Amino acid sequence: MKTPEKKRFIHRILTSRGVLLLEGILIIIIVIGITKEVVRRMSLRQEIATLELQIAELQAQNRSLGEYVASINTDSFREREARKRLNLQRPGETLLIVPESNGTPLIATTSPSVSPTASNTERWWHYFFSSNS
Secondary structure: OOOHHHHHHHHHHHOOHHHHHHHHHHHHHHHHHHHHHHHHHHHHHHHHHHHHHHHHHHHHHHHHHHHHHHHHOOHHHHHHHHHHHHOOOOOOOOOOOOOOOOOOOOOOOOOOOOOOOOOHHHHHHHHHHOOOO
């Protein structure tokens, strides 16, 4: 058992200025270490969130590129590209070249009696049911 003198001696040592100063320094060091760790974890979480966003964007881009590759591998795409780039055609087909307009729309009228400002419905009506055709 401890005697009252030992209790007082231990109490005096633990409450002395040097030991209290040492305890204060240890507490400050521990708080600084914990604070640094919390800040590091927060920055890691933020970096993880940024990387997850990049992963999602890259996966979406990968899916779209996969769809593009799948569309390129179709026969219809190959045929369309062969016609467009190599000017190929099927046997028996004839090539029709339509010149590009210079920005003015080409208006085809069926007869002089139909005005160019007439609605499309009026033009069709005149085309099918006019006696001038």
